[in-house]
Amino acid sequence: EKRFGDNHVLRDISLTMAEGTVTALVGPSGGGKSTLLRCINLLETPTSGSIRLGEEKIDFAPGRKVGWPAIQKLRRQTGMVFQ
Numbered sequence: 001e002k003r004f005g006d007n008h009v010l011r012d013i014s015l016t017m018a019e020g021t022v023t024a025l026v027g028p029s030g031g032g033k034s035t036l037l038r039c040i041n042l043l044e045t046p047t048s049g050s051i052r053l054g055e056e057k058i059d060f061a062p063g064r065k066v067g068w069p070a071i072q073k074l075r076r077q078t079g080m081v082f083q
């Protein structure tokens with residue numbers, strides 16, 4: 001889940017991507033594609049939910065801070081190319 005105030009951008013999103021596969025994310029402008037990618041890379045902090053990458057799992061909840069080591073660990077294995 002990701003909210004910007006009253007704007008509930010990512011709602012009940014569940015996505016699994018297997019290692020070594022390619023996934024295309026398509027949808028209308030403003031639909032939340034970039035927000036999802038930014039959440040995966042923790043450029044945005046998800047409002048709630050969890051991200052699992054291999055054996056690593058990070059849980060999110062309103063008001064909960066994510067530790068810098070966990071952020072760095074995840075970012076070492078992810079990247080985002082801006083449009």
Ligand SMILES: Nc1ncnc2c1ncn2[C@@H]1O[C@H](COP(=O)(O)OP(=O)(O)O)[C@@H](O)[C@H]1O
Nearest residue numbers: 004007009027028029030031032033034035036
């Ligand atoms: N940092 C932000 N602050 C407030 N609203 C945002 C922010 N980033 C994105 N949004 C809003 O989230 C929604 C989804 O935007 P975005 O993820 O950029 O969509 P897409 O990449 O699919 O075009 C839009 O309504 C946008 O205005």
Ligand SMILES: [Mg+2]
Nearest residue numbers: 030033034035
């Ligand atoms: Mg975008």
